[in-house]
Amino acid sequence: MGMTLTEKIMASHSGESQVSPGEIINMKLDIVMANELSAVLTFDILENWGVDRIFDPEKVCLIPDHFTPNKDIRSAAISKTVREFAHRHKIKHYYEQGRAGIEHAVIAEKGLVFPGETMIGGDSHTCTSGALGAFATGVGSTDIAAALLTGDVWMRVPPTIKLEYNGKPKDYVHGKDLIIYTLSQLGTSFATYKAIEYTGNSFRYFSIADRLTMSNMSIEGGGKNGIFAVDDITVDFLKRTERYKNAPEDIVMIKPDDDAVYEKHLVFDISDLEPQVAFPYSPDNGHPVSDAENIQIDQVVIGTCTNGWYEDMKLAASVLKGRKIHPNVRAIVIPGSVAVQQRCIREGLAEIFIDAGCVFSTSTCGPCIGGHMGVLGPEEVCVSTTNRNFVGRMGAKTSKSYLANPAIAAASAVAGRIAHPYEL
Amino acid sequence: MDIRGKVFKYGDEVNTDVILPGRWCHLYKPEDLKLHCMEDLDSHFAESVKDGDIIVGGNNFGCGSSREVAPLAIKSCGVSAIIAKSFARIFYRNCINIGLPIFESPEAVDGISNGDEVSIDMAKGEITNNSTGGIFKFVPFPEFMRDILSRGGIRDYVLDKLKETSA
Structure with missing residues (x-):
């Protein structure tokens, strides 16, 4: 039986040839991310558990971005805790204020997650990286603590909803308008516990930024993730990442199987859509x-x-x-x-x-x-x-x-x- | 584990921003969090909630941010359980992970009013409204999650897994 994009990635990261919605799997992680606010609670949890180790310091990314540059003394203390943890554990991807940016932008720009790979992040908008053909989802600080120790996470394989957008957009209509319109039609929980797979010919008219915006707001519909197949627009973006320079072969042109099974398939004609x-x-x-x-x-x-x-x-x-x-x-x-x-x-x-x-x-x-x-x-x-x-x-x-x-x-x-x- | 308490009832879409506003997201200790719990939804909640009380909500409870300080704030106030018609995914995971019991039961939510006294029998899978006599079923947890909840959170599960892999 064919698999959706999300099912393919989950299968390849749990040692299975096939996974189906509803199954609980142990999914290997290619990167685990946290910002200073989710990280500080994670460290507190690890201390309570009495363990002080990291599964792989090369696969962890810590970015103080929420209350930075430090907004007050309490925030400064939190950033300091994160900085000290990163140094002590030799975290490869620790990015100081002023040298990288907001976590979801940095992850994409540096190529820390590539097509077909998996990540969790201690921030609900971790789903942003789905635009690059990766499985990316947000979790809380306890899940981050567990993942920092084991390098994997338990996941229920979600059913996938396919959202297809066709037609040429009017001027000043962008990914933001598509996602707000979609939410206005389907609500804030249409994709709870589910994967969203975006597709359609409208994306030929848009840049990668529009896809990143839509994946970013997949959580606003309750989605576990919001993913796009890889095409030449994705590849153009990935070629500008630091990772591509060292490992161009890492780009995998991941696509769903032709006979993949979707829980729902909705089609939108956006040619008359106004900005939303x-x-x-x-x-x-x-x-x-x-x-x-x-x-x-x-x-x-x-x-x-x-x-x-x-x-x-x-x-x-x-x-x-x-x-x-x-x-x-x-x-x-x-x-x-x-x-x-x-x-x-x-x-x-x-x-x-x-x-x-x-x-x-x-x-x-x-x-x-x-x-x-x-x-x-x-x-x-x-x-x-x-x-x-x-x-x-x-x-x-x-x-x-x-x-x-x-x-x-x-x-x-x-x-x-x-x-x-x-x-x- | 039996649960019994007075109900604080709210509507649909109780999001994590109103449970614990972003401006307090640099707090993470229970004693700090409990002062601001539900601040933007019910400014009297934090001062009136008592140990064992129960929160009842509608659809998509806990939607929005992944901030674990939201369910932690609720737990810090002594709340013993949340009953809702449905829960947002990350919030649901966070509650299981920190050992805060949550129950999905649209019937119970419709049959419970603010201020009612409610008890929950985990083994029987039943929610009883002691104020009206109404009895409701809740959606049972998958065995995997029941196991985590009965151990008070995900800690032991993770530490056992670590022992297995290093053995």
Whole structure:
């Protein structure tokens, strides 16, 4: 019997020739990742268990990115604990603040997980790497502790839902719009305990960044993972990774079997789709941007792990070029990684952002989780390219966040209200 | 293991951001976490919850972030169990791993009101609403997870596995 992408990877990492949905397997891991907030609890757990060892220091990645650059003394102490652990255990992939970026961007850019490989991360958006044909899923700190010791993890093989997108997108429609639209149709739990496999001819019109955004937000539909088959667009991205330079043969052109069995197969024609905005307080509360009539805003956040790729920066800059941020609005631009930030500087995007009146920040998760670097005050309204807009997510309990793609966010920053670039 | 307590009932989609807001995610000790549990959903919860109490929620309980400090905050408050119509995947795993009993039972959720007293018989697979007399079944755990829960979390499972591989 044929297998889906997820089943193929799970089989190859559990020593089986075939796996089926429902089976519980022990899955070998190619990389185990944690940020400073999930890692510090993991270390606490390991200490309670009385064990101090790592299965393989080359297969562990630790990145302080959430409350860094350290937002306060407590956060500084946490980063310090993670740094000391990384040094003591000679963790190969420990990336200091200012030298790599946000975990999901760094993992992809450095090629720490390649097609057909497996990873878990102590962050729900670990599913981002599914865009590269890998099995990647988020877990909590105890699962990370267990994986650091054993190098594997128990998994129930999920049934797979195939989501197919066809048609040429209109201008300013991107991966973010596809995923918000999908969530608005299917809800926040349609894929709970399930794998999502994305496919369709629309992806010929999009960049790898659009796929990364969609895989990133697969968890917003409850998905265990959200994966794409590998094609020439994936390969172009992988060729720019550090790993490719040393091991080009590591690229595997993984595809699902023709006779793979899917629990569901849904097809979307996106040719008439408008840019989408997810209204408060859920990513599945999606509306066409034209529904957002005169919604005044106080802040815009462009970037982070969902939309902090170079293509996202370029899209936002194309809207902001020669324009000024509305006097009542603060706009914060956060590239996903230092490499993206450098490219923004090299290619003049940084200047466009700063000339327009944006804060051009170092990579951090800060504002997305109401941590720092752009926390919302009482009653404040934000348009954000991040992934969640739950009550209090980005600051005060009475604040509100609208989720959108970088072009809509940039146009809104200029207009002072939620707007399409055509309205400028 | 028998469970008995007073119910705090909430609706659908109780996400981990309202269980433990991001602004407190640099806390991880039980004594700190319990002060902020459910802060953005029910600001009176932390001060009124008592040892043994039970949280009841609707669909997709625990959706959102993988932050294990969310179920840990609930456990730190002395909550003995969560009953919901369904749970988000990472939250479900985290609860099993830290030994916080969770039960899937849409019927029980519909048959329980805020403030009711409820008891749970793990062996029989039954939830009883002592305030109304209603009895409900819950979806049994797979044997693998029952084993982890009965040992109070995943610790022993992992340490046994380590011994096997190094033996």
